[in-house]
Amino acid sequence: MAILNRLTYILALLGLSLTSCYSDFEPDVLSKPVLCMNAVFTAGDSVRVELTRTWRYDEGIPGEDFNIFVTDAKVLLYVNDEAPETLVVERHITSDPYFPQYKDRDVFVSKSYIPRPGDRIRLEAVSENYGAASAEVTVPRQIKIDHVEKEVKNIRPSRYGSIPYMFDIDLLVYFTDSDATQDYYKFDCKSSPYYYGDSGAIARFYYTLDLTAEPLFTEHVSTLESVIANTSGYSIFSDRQINGHTYPLHISLKDLQLDYNNPNNNPELANAGVDLILSAISPDYYKHVLSVWEAEDGIVGSLGGVGLGELVSTYSNVSSGAGIVAASTPATYHLALPPLIPE
Amino acid sequence: MKRMTSLALSLLAAGAVTLCARNVTVHAHNLPATEVFEEIMTRSGLNFVYPSTLLKGLRVSVDADNRPLEDVLDEMFRDTGIVYRMRGDNIILSRRKAAENATVSGFVREEGSEEPLVGVIVTGADGKSRTATNSMGFYSLTLPCGSQSLSFSYMGYEPQSTRPFTLTVNRNVDVNLIPSATKLSEVEVLASPNRNLSMSTPSIGSLKVSKSAIVSTPVIFGESDVIKTLQLEPGVSAGIEGTAGMYVHGGNTDENLYMLDNIPLYQVNHLGGLFSAFNVEALRNVDFYKSSFPARYDGRLSSFMDVNTKDGSMKERHGSLRLGLTSGAFNIDGPLNNGKTTYSVALRRSWYDVLTIPTFAIVNSLRNDDHFSVGYAFTDLNAKLTHRFSERSKAYAMVYYGEDYLKVTNKHDDEDKQSDYDEEKHRLRWGNIVASMGWNYVFTPNLFGEVTGAYTRYYSSMVSDKDYGVYHDSKPVMQTRDNTRTENNINDWIIKTDFDWRPYRSHNIRFGAGFTRHSFLPARTRRTLQDASTTITARELITSYHANEFNLYGGGDWQPAGPLRINYGLHFSLFDIEGKKHTNLSPRLSAAWSVNDNMVVKAGYSRTVQYVHQLMQSSISLPTDQWVPITADHKPQTADKISAGAYITLGRDYTMSVEGYYKWMDNLLDYQDEYYLLPPDTDWEAKLTPGSGTSKGIDFKIAKEFGKVTGHIAYSLLWADRCFADKNGGRPFPARFDNRHKINLMLNWQISPRWEMSAAWTGMSGNRFTLATQIWNDPQLAPWHYDMLMGTDVNNFRLPFYHRLDLSAKRNTKRGYWTFSLYNAYCNMNTIAVRRDYNFRFDSNRHTDSFPVFQKIKLIPVIPSVSYTWLF
Numbered sequence A: 001m002a003i004l005n006r007l008t009y010i011l012a013l014l015g016l017s018l019t020s021c022y023s024d025f026e027p028d029v030l031s032k033p034v035l036c037m038n039a040v041f042t043a044g045d046s047v048r049v050e051l052t053r054t055w056r057y058d059e060g061i062p063g064e065d066f067n068i069f070v071t072d073a074k075v076l077l078y079v080n081d082e083a084p085e086t087l088v089v090e091r092h093i094t095s096d097p098y099f100p101q102y103k104d105r106d107v108f109v110s111k112s113y114i115p116r117p118g119d120r121i122r123l124e125a126v127s128e129n130y131g132a133a134s135a136e137v138t139v140p141r142q143i144k145i146d147h148v149e150k151e152v153k154n155i156r157p158s159r160y161g162s163i164p165y166m167f168d169i170d171l172l173v174y175f176t177d178s179d180a181t182q183d184y185y186k187f188d189c190k191s192s193p194y195y196y197g198d199s200g201a202i203a204r205f206y207y208t209l210d211l212t213a214e215p216l217f218t219e220h221v222s223t224l225e226s227v228i229a230n231t232s233g234y235s236i237f238s239d240r241q242i243n244g245h246t247y248p249l250h251i252s253l254k255d256l257q258l259d260y261n262n263p264n265n266n267p268e269l270a271n272a273g274v275d276l277i278l279s280a281i282s283p284d285y286y287k288h289v290l291s292v293w294e295a296e297d298g299i300v301g302s303l304g305g306v307g308l309g310e311l312v313s314t315y316s317n318v319s320s321g322a323g324i325v326a327a328s329t330p331a332t333y334h335l336a337l338p339p340l341i342p343e
Numbered sequence B: 001m002k003r004m005t006s007l008a009l010s011l012l013a014a015g016a017v018t019l020c021a022r023n024v025t026v027h028a029h030n031l032p033a034t035e036v037f038e039e040i041m042t043r044s045g046l047n048f049v050y051p052s053t054l055l056k057g058l059r060v061s062v063d064a065d066n067r068p069l070e071d072v073l074d075e076m077f078r079d080t081g082i083v084y085r086m087r088g089d090n091i092i093l094s095r096r097k098a099a100e101n102a103t104v105s106g107f108v109r110e111e112g113s114e115e116p117l118v119g120v121i122v123t124g125a126d127g128k129s130r131t132a133t134n135s136m137g138f139y140s141l142t143l144p145c146g147s148q149s150l151s152f153s154y155m156g157y158e159p160q161s162t163r164p165f166t167l168t169v170n171r172n173v174d175v176n177l178i179p180s181a182t183k184l185s186e187v188e189v190l191a192s193p194n195r196n197l198s199m200s201t202p203s204i205g206s207l208k209v210s211k212s213a214i215v216s217t218p219v220i221f222g223e224s225d226v227i228k229t230l231q232l233e234p235g236v237s238a239g240i241e242g243t244a245g246m247y248v249h250g251g252n253t254d255e256n257l258y259m260l261d262n263i264p265l266y267q268v269n270h271l272g273g274l275f276s277a278f279n280v281e282a283l284r285n286v287d288f289y290k291s292s293f294p295a296r297y298d299g300r301l302s303s304f305m306d307v308n309t310k311d312g313s314m315k316e317r318h319g320s321l322r323l324g325l326t327s328g329a330f331n332i333d334g335p336l337n338n339g340k341t342t343y344s345v346a347l348r349r350s351w352y353d354v355l356t357i358p359t360f361a362i363v364n365s366l367r368n369d370d371h372f373s374v375g376y377a378f379t380d381l382n383a384k385l386t387h388r389f390s391e392r393s394k395a396y397a398m399v400y401y402g403e404d405y406l407k408v409t410n411k412h413d414d415e416d417k418q419s420d421y422d423e424e425k426h427r428l429r430w431g432n433i434v435a436s437m438g439w440n441y442v443f444t445p446n447l448f449g450e451v452t453g454a455y456t457r458y459y460s461s462m463v464s465d466k467d468y469g470v471y472h473d474s475k476p477v478m479q480t481r482d483n484t485r486t487e488n489n490i491n492d493w494i495i496k497t498d499f500d501w502r503p504y505r506s507h508n509i510r511f512g513a514g515f516t517r518h519s520f521l522p523a524r525t526r527r528t529l530q531d532a533s534t535t536i537t538a539r540e541l542i543t544s545y546h547a548n549e550f551n552l553y554g555g556g557d558w559q560p561a562g563p564l565r566i567n568y569g570l571h572f573s574l575f576d577i578e579g580k581k582h583t584n585l586s587p588r589l590s591a592a593w594s595v596n597d598n599m600v601v602k603a604g605y606s607r608t609v610q611y612v613h614q615l616m617q618s619s620i621s622l623p624t625d626q627w628v629p630i631t632a633d634h635k636p637q638t639a640d641k642i643s644a645g646a647y648i649t650l651g652r653d654y655t656m657s658v659e660g661y662y663k664w665m666d667n668l669l670d671y672q673d674e675y676y677l678l679p680p681d682t683d684w685e686a687k688l689t690p691g692s693g694t695s696k697g698i699d700f701k702i703a704k705e706f707g708k709v710t711g712h713i714a715y716s717l718l719w720a721d722r723c724f725a726d727k728n729g730g731r732p733f734p735a736r737f738d739n740r741h742k743i744n745l746m747l748n749w750q751i752s753p754r755w756e757m758s759a760a761w762t763g764m765s766g767n768r769f770t771l772a773t774q775i776w777n778d779p780q781l782a783p784w785h786y787d788m789l790m791g792t793d794v795n796n797f798r799l800p801f802y803h804r805l806d807l808s809a810k811r812n813t814k815r816g817y818w819t820f821s822l823y824n825a826y827c828n829m830n831t832i833a834v835r836r837d838y839n840f841r842f843d844s845n846r847h848t849d850s851f852p853v854f855q856k857i858k859l860i861p862v863i864p865s866v867s868y869t870w871l872f
Helices: A002-017 A223-228 A267-271 A283-296 A300-304 B002-013 B031-045 B071-078 B193-200 B211-215 B225-232 B352-364
Strands: A018-024 A035-042 A048-053 A076-077 A089-094 A107-111 A122-129 A131-138 A146-156 A164-178 A182-193 A202-210 A236-238 A246-261 A273-281 A323-338 B018-020 B023-032 B047-049 B058-069 B082-087 B091-096 B100-110 B122-123 B131-132 B137-144 B147-150 B152-154 B163-169 B175-177 B208-211 B256-260 B284-289 B305-308 B320-323 B327-336 B341-350 B370-388 B395-411 B422-446 B447-472 B475-504 B507-531 B533-560 B563-576 B580-596 B601-609 B611-616 B626-629 B637-650 B653-672 B686-702 B709-724 B743-749 B755-764 B774-776 B802-812 B816-823 B832-844 B848-859 B863-872
Touching: A002 B002, A035 A122, A035 A131, A048 A076, A048 A122, A122 A323, A131 A323, A146 A273, A146 A323, A164 A273, A164 A323, A182 A246, A182 A283, A236 A283, A267 A323, A267 B163, A273 A283, A283 A323, A283 B058, B023 B031, B031 B047, B031 B816, B058 B071, B071 B082, B122 B137, B131 B137, B137 B147, B137 B475, B137 B816, B147 B211, B193 B208, B193 B637, B193 B653, B208 B211, B208 B225, B208 B352, B211 B225, B211 B284, B225 B284, B225 B305, B352 B370, B475 B626, B507 B611, B507 B626, B533 B626
Parallel strands: A035 A323, B047 B091, B100 B175, B256 B305
Antiparallel strands: A018 B848, A035 A048, A048 A107, A076 A122, A089 A107, A122 A131, A146 A164, A164 A246, A182 A236, A182 A273, A202 A246, A273 A323, B018 B023, B023 B058, B082 B091, B100 B137, B122 B131, B122 B152, B147 B163, B208 B284, B284 B305, B320 B327, B320 B863, B327 B341, B341 B370, B370 B395, B395 B422, B422 B447, B447 B475, B475 B507, B507 B533, B533 B563, B563 B580, B580 B601, B601 B637, B611 B626, B637 B653, B653 B686, B686 B709, B709 B743, B743 B755, B755 B802, B802 B816, B816 B863, B832 B848
């Protein structure tokens, strides 16, 4: 459907021009790399700061053609205006075969600090080759999930022989916004690990997270954009329309298939399910994600991309113009799926 | 005795002179005045008192049946140099003081249709006294008393001269000009509206565009377009390839005041700007001003374009039907009420939906679970009714309606009716409505006036419905419904008067006043979220403004000395909004000095003020474009412009002009950096930033207006920049359409009465483009992976040189004409933007790999088109 929408847009703008073509070239625009600083301070989680340099788009593929990570910089962490801590470099191993630039990398970490809601954090970094960068963020207060209403629907035969049937679950995830502050949120859903117990005990499930029914996830979309833009996957929103109210997010787990056998052999299996995560996020976090959406799917960015509008650059709150220093405080509600299995 | 017999017979035949109250009946033909007056005195008891020598040798003619005495006396004494006064029963005759000058006035119309001709050059016997007809075809020329004659010349019409006459008092001369079938091949008319503007007025950067010039300009899809004709003029940038954009002397597109019969039109584009809203079938001619502005015009910073629509033929019904590749047009006009009333109706509609609706119907019939359709159309309707009460009095009513309509439906359904479904419907409408009524009157040969009342409306409406649901027992059950409705519009009620007064031979004054009641609705947004149990109006925003605008202007053309002509003016405006009264005075001054018969130098200054402006998210016209007013928080936009030029006639056929200008613009408004991160329903003022700009340049043009081959070569040199507090970090940046060099060649060849060919070549420095080259590492906070673009200076890159040749041919047939055109004839696809993409590369082992590259986006190859216009 989104593809169709996209198609409409392309047809409307360019179809009348019958055809277009592209040719490679090297634009005569001078630009030099600067220091980029990325960090997300999550309440209760350890601190990790990535320092990289920017690169010219046609320079090549980072991680493959050149290294972008900067390790010779000095990074200072200030928390609530107290004496700074100098972050140290540590090897972080997260191999990703699809994006070589995200191979094992050196990041800056704090050995002592764990972020807490309300902390005001400032990062300052200086690199001899790429200059300085600094940014500030406050860790937001936690907004808890009040309760979750569940409804199992559309029980139907499964497409897999080993699983007898599939079904959908509609969820209403209630939370209460604070009317004292301007809040930003991100909703996410994370599966708990598969359970493999002894004696054939297993709890394994497949589903599609459907966010399309929740209008708040598209509050940043204007009417014209709702015609032409793709909004799938985005689940950030603000309290602009629900300030101080209790509101249920409309979430669906579609085509849920649960491979659930011999539970009695492992009591933990009864707790298998998904974590519904409502994170309070910093304003810059929200703006950054919004700018990514606007650049790729919004009307300004889409038109700018074909020369009909202004360029939408990615939002950065770092002084160098590259990177994002954000914060989030998650609240988790665990939804155990086995109790919802229809009889 | 013979004379007495003749008089007696005349009087007897007419029932003698009878006087009823102040009405008289008298018939006399070339009789001595004394005899006629004596007979009137005898029968009426009125006394004519006059010196004995006054009527000596004077003969008069009059035919009157029960007409007012004053009318009869006027007729009898016309051209005699005798005036009268009435005192009781005495009518005192005396000789008029020897007048130095008298005024000849009248209307110039087209023979056959009786359409007023605008810009006809009217020249006195000395060859130096000249004027041009106004938008109603009216002229007024004050000449020395004595032997005079008038000649009327207009491009595309046979020239006409009156027989010599003795000018002693003001007189009326109406003329009908006959269209020249051979387009000046056999007759020489070395005067044209534009040559007159260049050589005989202080006007700088003004242009009159005829309908024939518009039709003969080659354009994309063969859709003749006034704005695309103006794009070929120096100092006018076209904007985006193929569109009807107009950026005059480094200004923005909303800084042009487009008028339809002198009434503002806000939305002038269809289909994202590919076509303008002016249906060429409905228009008569166009006035365009880009440097020195008459005092009557204000309200925009860069240019003024007044499109005059047809009145309709007074003699017989005419019409045309045009079938083109993208649209069709129907036009009909003719007389009503014995020719005193005329009508003109023109309708144009696009074809796209005729093609897309059945296409999508076929595609959807082949699919079970996804249904998708798009329908788009634009429509223009112009209608005008004109009534002539007398030669001096005329009234009209005019309506324009233009709309774009886009409907998109998208439905995803579960083929087995077991799972879920979703359905989206989007309906967008945007356009204009203009309705106006006017009355114009020739008060005296020296004074022409017009009063106009009008309503003009721009509107945009976007409605979106999204339903998500599931099937229960194969029946659809709504799960959530999301309804969004966004509207924005502007409504103006206008009343104004304009006068054209020529008190002296060397002085022509125009003055007037107007009042406009503006109602702005920049945004009315309502979003309703509904699920099975609750309905939430999640977003409701109404922002509206009302404003009163008052305008008063006066100005004139003055020729204080033979070679010197001055145009002066002052436009006062008051804009009252939210309790804040913005007042401005816009002075205008330009002067022309005729160095000799073939060369004129000019200089001028003008100030313009703009109270409303358009918020555009892109360079193409979209329904999201909003017209918003200056509010209490912002100052009116102003522009001060100085300009100078030299105009030279080269031989009989050529005119050369060089115009330079420098323009300062203050209180400009633009979107601030990252405004798109604000919620869509944010108050628009919060997204804007004030700033300033400058532009400077030179326009050069050589035109050949006469002969079988006509055309022009134009070159313009331009620098335009902007500086806003919250855009580009507060640093100045070049304007988007800062096309440094621009060359236009336009050629029109009348091969034979049947064939006419045109060619237009455009070459210019490319548009400015904001090109982000630096990428930063993705922190992966968004659901998908993209390149993180680092911000850069606005418009930091100039696109490659742009050039294009358009050709067209017109073949006249017995019943109409064919138009063939080739847009971009040599298929040079011009770069409109730069994108980032990946291309393949080979490594040392000949393995392919993708590699990031910048690519030019090139648009619009050669496009042939054909249309046929049937005339009836």
